[in-house]
Amino acid sequence: MNSTLRFIVMGDLHYVQEQSHQRALNGNPRGVTEVADVTRNLWLTRNVTPEVISSIASLKPDFVIQTGDIIHGHCDNEELGLREMREAMELLEGLLAPIFFALGTHDGVVKHERIQVEQYVYPIIGKSLGTAPLTKGYYTFEKAGCLFIFLDYTTFVKDDEQAAFIKETFARSGKYEHVFLFAHPPLICVGRPFFTHFDFVNTVLREIAEHPVDVYFCGHTHNQVSTLHKVGGHWLPQLKSSVLGYPDLAPVNLRDVRTILPDPSSFDYGWGYLEDSAPGWWEITVNGESVQADWHVLRKGVQGQLRWRRGEKAEFVKKPEFATTSGLALPSLGEIRSVQLRAAGTNCKTPEGYRLSINGTDVGALPRLEYFDSRQFFKLEPKFWPLLEKANRIEVTTCEEPMCIGGFVLEVETAAGWVRSTVTDYYANTDRWDHWGKAPVEKIVPGQTIVEELAFG
């Protein structure tokens, strides 16, 4: 069959209706990042999302696929959650194309929020399919000899009905010219360890190893990473996207600020953008046996591209350019405008518990670190800037609470931009993640002090 098809894949959207989040906005948030998250996503909803939607509509795709976190969700009550989802659906009508969804963790996981999905999302998918409203978040459709598979990460339970659906669906996938797979979380963690369910990943990867798919699209981390992974005897493109991001913010190369997790022999790294910059989406063109995936960035056009033929390893034809920030010499004191230690962590809550020393001098305590938030760092006071050298010994004390911490990188700001040191691994003091295997974290004992070297070029 020599068929042509063109569709768009867009990741996390986090539409915010301001009135639905008064609790957080009036100073009563549930988590340490909720106020910042709602405020940021409200701004993006108003100032960026409409432009993203009109840009996608101007491409006139056959259809659009969104891979979850349509809304920010977790609203003040059921009625306000429904309002947020209804408004998001109205906004998405601006795509002027049929739309399909793979549900995300903000769309309605708990029972009283599930009504948001049942009332507004399932009918839209049904309309796009030309059927009655769906009753489940996992489904398939066929188009031009291609199979499209959607999984519902939010309700997945090991060995349940959806697991059976996955098995049956992959078993019949071989007869299609191309197979496209969509769900919310990454199957392989690249920049953020453990940010997906082990059972979901294992169930799906087991099937992909036996029945290869063309590509897997996801979101969830908001880092926009494009990679190829060896699964069974095949190479799987895992393409993430998010339309959240400040268009004018200089993009941060993920590899400059995060340890890249997979074993280098098992994957090819195309590119990665740290969360918050470069709102982007995928445009996929299927032409008979050939597929082309163009990565668009708002106001910047196509920044990256892959091509493949079914059964063959995809090739990165074009990769985005990043400003060089690592491997550079430490700037002189007179050039420095600010210095920070970027860090990532989960459950590092004890106040003053994570003290930092640089080259033998205690310089303060790290802030509370949770969720591997991309915006967390420790600001180094100017009086400590003379401590910096080409190679720096950093020591971080840790607490007894079960936690993971790491991704330490010194960032020096000058008038010309950022200069970054090397990046450290991650450390965990609990067996909570042992089932993932030895990589990607190093085990420490509770209360152990982490000692690392951070070097400039």
Ligand SMILES: [Fe+2]
């Ligand atoms: Fe999200």
